[in-house]
Amino acid sequence: MKQRQGPYPGAGFLQMMAANGVFQMQALKSGELTGNITDAPLGSVNDGGKVSDVWVSVECSGKDDTNTLSLTVDVKINGTSCLSTTPIIAHVSGEASTNKTTKNDTDTGITVRVLDTDNYDVSPGDMLTYDMTLTRTASPTTEMRNMAVVVEFEPVS
Numbered sequence: 001m002k003q004r005q006g007p008y009p010g011a012g013f014l015q016m017m018a019a020n021g022v023f024q025m026q027a028l029k030s031g032e033l034t035g036n037i038t039d040a041p042l043g044s045v046n047d048g049g050k051v052s053d054v055w056v057s058v059e060c061s062g063k064d065d066t067n068t069l070s071l072t073v074d075v076k077i078n079g080t081s082c083l084s085t086t087p088i089i090a091h092v093s094g095e096a097s098t099n100k101t102t103k104n105d106t107d108t109g110i111t112v113r114v115l116d117t118d119n120y121d122v123s124p125g126d127m128l129t130y131d132m133t134l135t136r137t138a139s140p141t142t143e144m145r146n147m148a149v150v151v152e153f154e155p156v157s
Contacts, residue, residue, distance in 0.1 A: 023049075023153045025128055032143040033058075033071060033134055042075070042128040042151060051077070051120040053152040054113045056087045057101035061109070064140035065093045070109070072133045073149050077119065077126050085114035089144075097142040122153065 010016075025042045056073045063069070070090035074081050087102035088111035095108065105112045122128075130149050 023047075023155065025151045025153075027130060027149045029132070029147040029149075032145050033062075033132070033147055034136075034143060036134055037130070037132040039129050039131065042130055042149065045122040045126040045128065045153075046124055047153075047155060048121075048123050049153045049155040050122065051075070051082045051115060051151055052154040053150075054083060054087060054115070055101060055103040055150050056089060057099065057103065057148045057150075058089055058144050059099055059146035060097045060142065060144060061089060061095070061100040062091050062136075062140050062144035063095075063097045063142040064091055064137060067137040067140070068135050069137075069140050069144065070135045071144060071147070072135075074131045074133075075149070075151055076129050076131070077122055079129070080119050082116055082120040083113050084116040085111065087111060087113040091140075091144075097144075 027040060027042050029037065054075050070088055072086045072088045074083060074086045089100045089102060090109040092109040100107055100110065102110050102112050128151060
């Protein structure tokens with residue numbers, strides 16, 4: 001199979017494409033989040049490159065003003081994490097349940113991912129999976145709901 005036939009206008013052309021177009025995988029979990037998710041598939045990579053971002057969004061951040069309520073997501077390439085710090089969405093006591101995303105690091109209760117630069121390269125056929133760990137008590141006032149996990153890629157030049 002032939003890929004990247006070229007010629008291209010310049011050596012950094014594919015990076016310029018990546019800067020202007022987001023190549024991504026996405027997993028959605030609909031409904032209330034009441035337990036952990038382990039080894040869930042995101043998909044298989046169809047081109048070489050590297051993971052450039054991982055972020056998580058929830059429609060409702062849940063509410064529990066007396067106990068911890070949070071979710072953490074780890075993304076793995078062929079079983080190995082590509083993150084040295086995982087993204088976290090946590091309910092902050094006193095706040096209403098609302099949409100939260102780790103794409104916005106200025107929001108309260110958000111921890112933004114840090115990529116593991118030793119483990120973020122992808123090749124065609126690599127399998128990406130994710131684990132979601134939910135920390136909660138048996139009965140929060142409002143459950144977290146409707147989650148999206150997004151992995152963005154930058155192609156190799």
